[in-house]
Amino acid sequence: MGASFVPITVFTVLWGIVGIVCPFFVPKGPNRGITQVVLMLTAATCWLFWLCAYMAQMNPLIGPRLTSETLIWIARTWGEPY
Amino acid sequence: MGSLFRSEEMTLCQLFLQSEAAYACVSELGELGLVQFRDLNPDVNAFQRKFVNEVRRCDEMERKLRYLEKEIRRDGIPMLEIPGECPEAPQPREMIDLEATFEKLENELREVNQNAEALKRNFLELTELKHILRKTQVFFDEHEGGANTTESMTRALISDDPNRHIGHVQLGLRDKQESLEFLPCFVAGVILRERIPAFERMLWRACRGNVFLRQAEIDTPLEDPSSSDQVFKSVFIIFFQGDQLKTRVKKICEGFRATLYPCPEAPADRREMAMGVMTRIEDLNTVLGQTQDHRHRVLVAAAKNIKNWFVKVRKIKAIYHTLNLFNLDVTQKCLIAECWVPALDLETIQLALRRGTERSGSSVPPILNRMETLEDPPTYNRTNKFTFAFQNLIYAYGVATYREVNPAPYTIITFPFLFAVMFGDLGHGALMAAFGFWMCYKEKPLQAKKIDSEIWTIFFGGRYIILLMGLFSMYTGLIYNDIFSKSLNIFGSAWRNNYNQSTLESNKMLQLNPDSDAYTQTPYPFGIDPVWQLAEANKIIFMNAYKMKISIIIGVFHMLFGVCLSLWNHLYFKRRISIYVEFIPQILFLVLLFFYMVLLMFIKWTSYGPNAAHLGSDDPEIVKTSAYCAPSILITFINMMLFKTDPNTRPQCNDNMYAGQIGLQKFFVIVALMCVPVMLFGKPYFIMKEQKERARQGHQTIEGAAENGAAGGAALPPPQHHDEDITEVFIHQAIHTIEYVLGSISHTASYLRLWALSLAHAQLAEVAWNMLLRKGLMSRDFEGGIFLYVVFAGWAAISVSILVLMEGLSAFLHTLRLHWVEFQSKFYSGEGYLFQPFSFEVILDSAGQGEE
Structure with a gap:
């Protein structure tokens, strides 16, 4: 498993706040229900989308195929492997 | 509960109005705009109604006003907008004054015009x-x-x-x-x-x-x-x-x-x-x-009031039209109206009626009675300027059946989101969001301008949709890491170069191996790693695998959501049988086959790949979870449906993704297939049973009635039942089932358009960059600057016209289809009719548009 604790927590908590906590604090009024639905769906869709992008890269099956020039540039600017 | 989730509860009311007060009351109701009157004399010819004369007089007044307006326009005199609020509908007695004024003005103008024409003819002759x-x-x-x-x-x-x-x-x-x-x-x-x-x-x-x-x-x-x-x-x-x-x-x-x-x-x-x-x-x-001066003076005076007069006359006319729908009672002192009213607004309507009575000075208050009816009430969703556009997207497909679940509130987010999956690009999204934001920010001045270009009206009407679509596209663009086909390296890529200098020099292309220290073993935290944008050789292979999977995942969640909304419908309409023989088999079918496929995707993502502790290991246990052994989800799914196992071509690998996979899959498919006959025969069976039950009870009551009759009481007619023809029910259900079962497969595949369009968008953006802007950026010196200037103009034009406008339109249409067909077919029947209240605002708006 190539997951890292920090980003998963950060983004899950972030969207969790938007989708679960925020709906409780929507001001009362005729549009309260709509606003709640909007918040929850925003959080759900955005979180799912982020999660898929993250999980698709957790265990890469292939690596990027690059020209050697690009690789030299990468070696210069991004640094050495850890 | 918010009103937008379901349409408003409506009641049919009967309204008794004193004939003197009727006019004022209807006028108040028109200002309110919450009442839909029904025509109580549908077979009476339009010329034989009670207030035909008044309507004709109003028509005549309107004609005169139009004539005046035409003359005013010809002289290019600006017509004053109505200052402040719209004038109220005038009292009926004011009508005579208005008529006299218009008559006088028209005659005067005609005379002046005639004189002017004669003079001009004379003038022409003399000049000639x-x-x-x-x-x-x-x-x-x-x-x-x-x-x-x-x-x-x-x-x-x-x-x-x-x-x-x-x-x-x-x-x-x-x-x-x-x-x-x-x-x-x-x-x-x-x-x-x-x-x-x-x-x-x-x-x-x-x-x-x-x-x-x-x-x-x-x-x-x-x-x-x-x-x-x-x-x-x-x-x-x-x-x-x-x-x-x-x-x-x-x-x-x-x-x-x-x-x-x-x-x-x-x-x-x-x-x-x-x-x-x-x-x-x-x-x-x-x-x-002098003649011209006189004419001009007359017209200037008229121009000050003409809008005001138009409003007044149109209001009077609307009121008399409405009064024509009413019935006279026997004593001729009372008008009877029937109307649909939102149940929540009964009080406001009562108040308006009371105001109307006071204004007319009548002593008898109007009576508003609720009526019982078997008719389907109209569908009324209270919208505001934000939800209005989304509600219209739904209405364009069909007006919801009365009190049915309204998809509009969910569409507010799912629509821009699905759009953004296809349109994902931070740059293009920002352009779109900026345009949407500008329209929302300048809402009032833009509205006041009244630009009547059709394209503009469409854009302006959908300004909130455009804003949200832009914002979501920015988010998905960040996740795709695409900004005008370039990437942002915010968090630092997870990939490094681990080839030494001699390898780099001797090879043209090299592939980084994830099962080595070229990959940090923890992914880029937000979105797609920027390294993929540089990997021109196999970027598409990686992106296709990723985008196809997310399309299916999003699609299955979207459809599951739709099926769940059907449960809410069944619960609300108390269709208990439908829950058992429709909702449960439907959701089982979807979950066991397609949601299972989604789960397989997640399993593949998590369990096959490099092992951080044993990089590049040949240990057979570790090879089993390596990329080499990752199965194809599609092949696995097809084999599952066909009850087939492929011969193992990779002896190092396990046959299954997890223990007991084959058995579980067989179980799932069998259960899913068993759901089909339940969907097919369940409902007709229960309906048949119910009919039999009712028939037996009916027999008993008739017998009972006969006994009563024998005892001297009046014989009751047998209770009437609307027994649906059982074959019709069967056919209906068969169509539904086939539609759902085949639909699940084709709809799942249909969500692949998310992948196809987002791929097309990304590729087009890349082509635009490589073919144009890169050429400009690579040219040198002073001339290079000029060249870049020209090339940038071309690139910007293509970006806006093709990538934002055309691609945006195509993504919009595909999103619309995904909502109408794939999502709404799961729960929405859309067989209602729209609530069209009697409202001055609507009448004046449509009259104003017709005139332009």
Whole structure:
């Protein structure tokens, strides 16, 4: 498993706040229900989308195929492997 | 519960209005706009209704106002917008005043116009005469000068020697200059310039060349008084001889609508006449100016009030139209109306009615009665400016059945989200969001401008959708890591170069191995790693695998959500049987087959890949979870449906993704297939059972009634049941089931359009960058700067027109389809009809649009 604790927590908590906590604090009024639905769906869709992008890269099956020039540039600017 | 989730509860009401108070009450209700009246005399001809006279009077007033408006527009006088609030509908007695005012104005205007026209015609004639005198002078001067003789001498010659001139004619017009001197008669006139060639030809042919025509163009255009167009005319003068030719020439002139004017032969007479004409023209000019001034004053005064009057008249007309829908009661003192009313607004309506009664000074309050009915009430969703556009997207498909779950609140987010999955690009999203934000921010001024271009109206109506679509596209663009086809490296890529210098020098292309220290073993935290944008060789392979999977994942969640909404419908309408034989098998079918596939995707993502602790290990246990052993989800799914296992071609790997996979899959497929007959026969079976039950009970009641009858009571008619034909139910259910089962497969595949469009968008953006902007950025020196300037313009134009507008439109349409077909088919029947309240606002709006 190539997951890292920090980003998963950060983004899950972030969207969790938007989708679960925020709906409780929507001001009362005729549009309260709509606003709640909007918040929850925003959080759900955005979180799912982020999660898929993250999980698709957790265990890469292939690596990027690059020209050697690009690789030299990468070696210069991004640094050495850890 | 918010009103948008379901349509409003409606009640049918009966309204008794005192005839004196009816007008005022309906007026108040029109201001409110919450009541839909039903036509109570549908078979009465429109001309036989009670208030036909009033409506006709209003029509007449409207016609007069339109006439006034036309005149005002013709003079280009600005019409004042109504200051502040719309005027209320005037009292019926005010109608007479209004009528009188309009009558007076119209008559005055017509008179002024008539006078002006007569004057103008006069003016035109005089001007033409003036021109004739001036131009013919030139003709006469010419020939006098050319022949070196005086006119009197010519005359003398003609009278002296008629033979000679006959001889001349017989010889034909050999010499024009010469022959002129001997032509005794002429007519002068004015003709439209474009008719000249035909006129000339006609004259030549009809008179066999025996006439002589001279013409000169009038330089300034003249105004045609009947149409007030500017026309170009020419002066002509025709010389001929003999009465026969004269009549012929005159006929031709008539035929060509030429105006003939008397033109004296003697120069002194002509001069005198010209003087007279000039003075008369001057007089006329002053009179005309005064007439115009008067007309202008009248129109300016009218322009101040015309909008106001329009509103008043339209309101009166609307009220009488509504009153025509009412029934008179027997005593003729009371009007009866039936109307659909939102249940929540009954109080407001009562208040409005009371206001109306007070205004009319009637003593008897109106009565509003609730009625019981079996009819389907209209669908009414209270929207605001934000939800309105989304609700319209739904209505474009079909109006919700009364009290059915309304998809609009969910569409507010799912619509921009699905759009953004296809349109994901931070740059293009930002452009779209900026445009949407500008329209929302400048809402009021833009609305006030009333731009009536159709495309603009569509964009402006969907401003909130555009804003949200832009914002979501920015988010998905960040996740795709795409900004005009370039990537952002915010968190630092998870990939490094681990090849040494000699390898790099000896190879052109190299692939980084994730199962080595080239990959940090923890992914890029937010979105796609920027390294993929650089990997031109296999970026598409990686992106396709990723985007196809997310399309299916999003699609399955979307459809599951739709099926869950159908549960909410069943619960609300208390269709318990439908829950058991429709909802449960449906959701089982979807979950066991397609959600299971989604789960397989997640399993593949998590369990196959490099092992951080044993990089590049050959240990057979570790190889089993390596990329080498990752199965294809699609093949796995197809095999699952076919109950088949592929022969193992990779001996190092496990056959299954997890223990007991084959058995579980078989179980899932069998259960899913068993759901199909439940969907197919469940509902008809229960309906049949219910009918039998009811039939038995019906028998009992009839028997009971018979007994009662025997006991002396009146025989009751047997209770009526709307028994649906059972074969119809079967066919209906079969269609539904086939649609759902086949639909699940085709709809899942249909969500792959998310992948296809987002791929197309990314590729197009890349092509635009590589073919244009890169060329500009790579050119050097001073000329390079100029080249870049030009290239950037081209790239920006293509980005906006093709990538944002066209791609945006296509993504929008695909999103619309995904919502209408794939999502709404799971729960939405859309068989209702729209609540159309009697509202002045709507009536005035539509009238205003029709007029423009």
